[in-house]
Amino acid sequence: MAASLSFLARRAWVNLRNDVLVLPSRTVALAWAAAVLLLPVLSDDAYLLRIVAMTCVFAIYAASWDLLAGYAGQVSFGHALFFGAGAYSSALASLELGMPPWLGILLGGAVASAAGALVGYLCLRLRGSYLSLATLAFPLIALGILFAFPERSGGELGLSGVRSIFASRTANYYLIAITMLALVYALWAIADSRFGLLLHAIRDDEVAARASGIDTPRYKLAAFAISASAAGIAGALYAHFMRGAGPSTLDVGLSFQAVIWGIFGGVATIYGPVVAVFVLYPLTEWLGSFTAFGEMRLLIFALIVLVVLLFMPRGLTPWVRDRIETPCPRCKERSAAWRATCRICGVALRAAARVPAAAPPPRALTGPGTPRASSRLP
Amino acid sequence: MLQDIFITGLVNGGVYALLATGFSLIFGVARIVNVAHSAFYMLAAYCLYTLLTYTGMGMGFAALASVAAVTALSLACYRLFIEPVRQHESAVLIATIALGLIFQELMLRTFGGHYLGIPNALEGVVTFLGVSIPYQRLLILAIAAASLATVWFVLHRTRLGLAIRATANDLEVANLMGMDVRTVAMATMAISVALAAVAGVSVAPVFVVDPFMWLAPLVTVLAVVVLGGLGSLKGSLVGALIIGYVEAITVFLLPQGAFLKGAVALSIMVAVLLARPEGLYGVAFEEER
Numbered sequence: 001m002a003a004s005l006s007f008l009a010r011r012a013w014v015n016l017r018n019d020v021l022v023l024p025s026r027t028v029a030l031a032w033a034a035a036v037l038l039l040p041v042l043s044d045d046a047y048l049l050r051i052v053a054m055t056c057v058f059a060i061y062a063a064s065w066d067l068l069a070g071y072a073g074q075v076s077f078g079h080a081l082f083f084g085a086g087a088y089s090s091a092l093a094s095l096e097l098g099m100p101p102w103l104g105i106l107l108g109g110a111v112a113s114a115a116g117a118l119v120g121y122l123c124l125r126l127r128g129s130y131l132s133l134a135t136l137a138f139p140l141i142a143l144g145i146l147f148a149f150p151e152r153s154g155g156e157l158g159l160s161g162v163r164s165i166f167a168s169r170t171a172n173y174y175l176i177a178i179t180m181l182a183l184v185y186a187l188w189a190i191a192d193s194r195f196g197l198l199l200h201a202i203r204d205d206e207v208a209a210r211a212s213g214i215d216t217p218r219y220k221l222a223a224f225a226i227s228a229s230a231a232g233i234a235g236a237l238y239a240h241f242m243r244g245a246g247p248s249t250l251d252v253g254l255s256f257q258a259v260i261w262g263i264f265g266g267v268a269t270i271y272g273p274v275v276a277v278f279v280l281y282p283l284t285e286w287l288g289s290f291t292a293f294g295e296m297r298l299l300i301f302a303l304i305v306l307v308v309l310l311f312m313p314r315g316l317t318p319w320v321r322d323r324i325e326t327p328c329p330r331c332k333e334r335s336a337a338w339r340a341t342c343r344i345c346g347v348a349l350r351a352a353a354r355v356p357a358a359a360p361p362p363r364a365l366t367g368p369g370t371p372r373a374s375s376r377l378p
Numbered sequence: 379m380l381q382d383i384f385i386t387g388l389v390n391g392g393v394y395a396l397l398a399t400g401f402s403l404i405f406g407v408a409r410i411v412n413v414a415h416s417a418f419y420m421l422a423a424y425c426l427y428t429l430l431t432y433t434g435m436g437m438g439f440a441a442l443a444s445v446a447a448v449t450a451l452s453l454a455c456y457r458l459f460i461e462p463v464r465q466h467e468s469a470v471l472i473a474t475i476a477l478g479l480i481f482q483e484l485m486l487r488t489f490g491g492h493y494l495g496i497p498n499a500l501e502g503v504v505t506f507l508g509v510s511i512p513y514q515r516l517l518i519l520a521i522a523a524a525s526l527a528t529v530w531f532v533l534h535r536t537r538l539g540l541a542i543r544a545t546a547n548d549l550e551v552a553n554l555m556g557m558d559v560r561t562v563a564m565a566t567m568a569i570s571v572a573l574a575a576v577a578g579v580s581v582a583p584v585f586v587v588d589p590f591m592w593l594a595p596l597v598t599v600l601a602v603v604v605l606g607g608l609g610s611l612k613g614s615l616v617g618a619l620i621i622g623y624v625e626a627i628t629v630f631l632l633p634q635g636a637f638l639k640g641a642v643a644l645s646i647m648v649a650v651l652l653a654r655p656e657g658l659y660g661v662a663f664e665e666e667r
Contacts, residue, residue, distance in 0.1 A: 075468075114566035124646060125655040129411055129608060133600045134651055137644035140597055144641025147636040252593060256413075256475050261470045302476040306459055309473055313466040 009289065024324045024336050032278075036177050049173050055281045056180035057238050058257075062265070062273035063187050065228035065258040070268035071191050072223035073203025074123070077238045078135035081119065081256040082112040084226035084250035086235030088146070091245040101165040101297045105236040112232020114227045122226030124217050127206070130222055139250040146247065158246025162250055165240045176237055183230050188270040190226065199223055200268075264305055266315030275317050280304070379511035383626045389515045391622025392522030396577035397595055398602040398614040399529060400570035405565040406546035406609030410460065410470055414478040416599060418571045420592040422578030423449045424485055427494050437499045445575040452571035453564060461560075466650055478592065485589040492588040514583055521580045525573060526615065532569070533611070542566055544608060565596020583625075597640065601647040616658060622648065 016366050020026045039052055061083055069075040085346035086108030093099040093107050119138050146153040153159070160337055166172050202216050203211040210216050239245040248254065258273075265276030280301065288297040325334045325351050328342035336342045342349055401415045425444035429435050435443070455477055463469035500513035531540035544552040546561045553559045585591065602621050604612025621643050628642045629635040650658065 080479075122652060127652060127655075129409075130406070130604055130655065130657070130660075132411070134648060135606045136597065136600055136649060139643040141644050144638050144644075147637035148641075168596070193645060252597065260472050260475060263472045296483065296487065298479055302479040302483070306476040308472055308478070309469050309476075310459070310462055313463045313469040350450070 008197055022336065023334060025321055025334075033181055035104045036181065036310040039175075039177075040173055044119050046169060049169060051282055051285050053173050053176045053241060054238075055278055056176045056233050057241065058236075058261070058276040058281055059274045060183050060234035061231050062178050062258055063184050064227045064234065065262050066265075066267060066270050066273045067191055067199075067230070068223055069186050069259075069262060070225035070270075070272075070368060071203065072199040072220060072227075073206075074135075074220060074223065075132045075259075076119075076135040076255075077132045077259065078119070078140075078255050079137045079231060080196040080250050080254035081135075081139040082116055082231035082250070083235035083238070083254060083292060084139060084245070085115045086112040086232030086248075087239040087245035087249040088153070088159070089232075090236035091239040092152075094162045094240070098138075101163055105165075105233060105240065108239070108305025109229040109233040112235065113229035114230020115232075116226075117221055119228075123224075127289065136252070136255065139255060140252070143247055143250045146250070154246075156247060158248075159239075159242055160244035162239055162243045162245070162306045164243055170321045172195050172241065176241065179233065179237065182272065183233065184274055185227075187230060191268075191270050195219070195222070203268075221262060225277075260305055263314060266317040266319075269317055271313075272315055272317040276315075279316070290360075379630060381506075383623070383630050385509060385511055385515065386602065387619070387623035387626035389518055389622075390625060391619040392519050393577050393581055394598055394602050394622055395615050395618035396522050396525055396573050397545065397599045398606070398618050399526060399611055401599055402609055402611060402614045403529075404543070404566050404570040405603070407542055407549075408464075408563045411474070412570070413471070413474040413596065414455075415474075415570070415574055416596040417478040417481040418452055419578035420482075420577035420587075420589070421451070421481055421576040422486065423496070423587045423591065424489065424494075426579045426582050427489075427496055429657070430462075431497060437458070441579040444579050445536075445572055448575040448578070449568050449572045453568055456564065456567050465591035467564065470505075478480075478596075482589045482592065483647050484576045489589070489590060493588050496583045496587060498583045515580050518580045518584065519618040521576060525576050529573065530611070538562075538565060544569075596638070597642065601644050602651035603657075605650050605657055607657030610657070610659040613657055613659030 020030055021322055022158035026153065036052070036056070040049060061079070064082070065079045068079070078273070089111035090099075090101075090104035093104045094101065099107065116139075119135060123134055126134055147155055150156075164172060165175055189357050191199075198209070198214055198219050201214060202219060206216055211361065235245075235249060238249065248304070261276040261280065263272045264280065266272030283304075284297050284301045287300055324337050324338075326337050328345060329345070329351065330347045331342060331345045333342065333344045335341075335349060338351060341347060389620060398420060399415060402416075403411060404410050404412050413640075422444045425447055426666055429440035429443055430437070433440075459473050459477060460470055463473055464546060496512040498512070500517055503510040503512050504516065505511075531539075538593040541552070541557045541562050544555070544567065545559055545566075545572060549559055552562070598621060605620065606615070607619030622644050624640045624646050628639040632638055632642075654660075
């Protein structure tokens, strides 16, 4: 018994050392998950727990946007519809039907998923910018309908008095944090699966994907429904955590937040938007706590995004990842940037990495006066 | 009632056409979805307010100065924030969102969140078909028509217009034929923002000026452009009139119409897209896979 336990422990340690600690990005991800879970043990500050819980809710929301926009290429400008559908449906279920919160959260996810399938169905034939601009319309249509029936929806004031999930603050925090970790992991696993690969193919070339026998409408609908259900669960968690749901959950601003978080963190990564939320949301809240900055919060937020983008146009996480990890020229596996040789196949990393930098590709076609002109079209 | 709908729809449609044409132009030439487009419209209204209140300039001169100042500002923003990230479409998108937010917050800081009023350029009303129309609304209509005619002239009768249309049609070939696509993009940006600024200064006396006045037209303009077809000027004009009239009809005829006007207009857009995914006059970008 003791021998088998120590064997299991040793094997877990070997796995941890060989699969997680070898790569800085995986180490950081593990440390981050541990920190999120250990936070209530380390600190009892109600304000801090509240901010991190909200960060977790928005992390789910941003990651769900990335599955739809980053992987499937359906860049949605109306993602707040799914968040708002989850928030309003679970709040209404709680207020009107007295539904228990856990069921309400699942209902929020289901309603949002249905909304996602509907939007996806309506937008099946749209592409690129048309799709983005058309999806922008849906949360506003929903908002108009809500305002037209103020006695059910609460109008501009929204709904309030929704039951909170648990009585204790720590229990609420743990529910949100664990849901966030589970959903982000699930989204990442989906994006990394065969399904994610097919979405990738659809994003890169829909006609070619279709010609290769992929049922693209079905996969696009599935991407809409899955992404929307995650966003809906985030919205339902928000409604129960804030004990209410208002028109701000369907706001254009919230839709744009998803786009900003996603692109700031790095698209088509799932972890990128999560990192962006964990960096930007507490940062703006912290800045907002200073009275001098309080009213300029949005201004500072926009300035940070603008300046960071000038230096890291592909987003934060790809930039950082390129600094701390190097892909192997032969086996394409990544190694820590300070290693001299690839951790898998032992090829020298440094010398190989310097070759493309020393010989820039020739740029003759466009002439000297028009730098990179040919790469301007998307 | 009918006459009210007719006039309101026409005037709002004219304003939307000014905004949508500019938005569509810069999208067509540079593939930039400029979310900050209507923020420039807001800036022009504020600029006019400042010039009228603090310098005592005449209305016409102040309006021209506002348009020029906002256009210059947009070119500076384009060079500083948009051009460096032009290769990354998504970065351009959130750069323009961030710019819009920055302008909104700056105006909120400087002027506060309350509504500001600007006196009409022309006082008085004219009675036409039994409905009284303020001169200011007629002026908006005249300005919109004149600006759109000017844009049409520039696009179809000048060398610059030829270059703009060629670049919109095929950027790489235009570049190979010796057109400086960078200058063309800058010129298009200037024309596009100048149109937005003209719209801003002409509606400022009729609407109220506040830092959030750019959000409602932004959504409407996106609807107009998608409805008419991205990159098509004729589409923008027709789409603007459709949306302007749909909004006017909703407001005047439906109960709770003021809340529903956006929803109805956007539903029309979705309905058109279901039938014609590339909008009314849009070209399907089939080759741009």
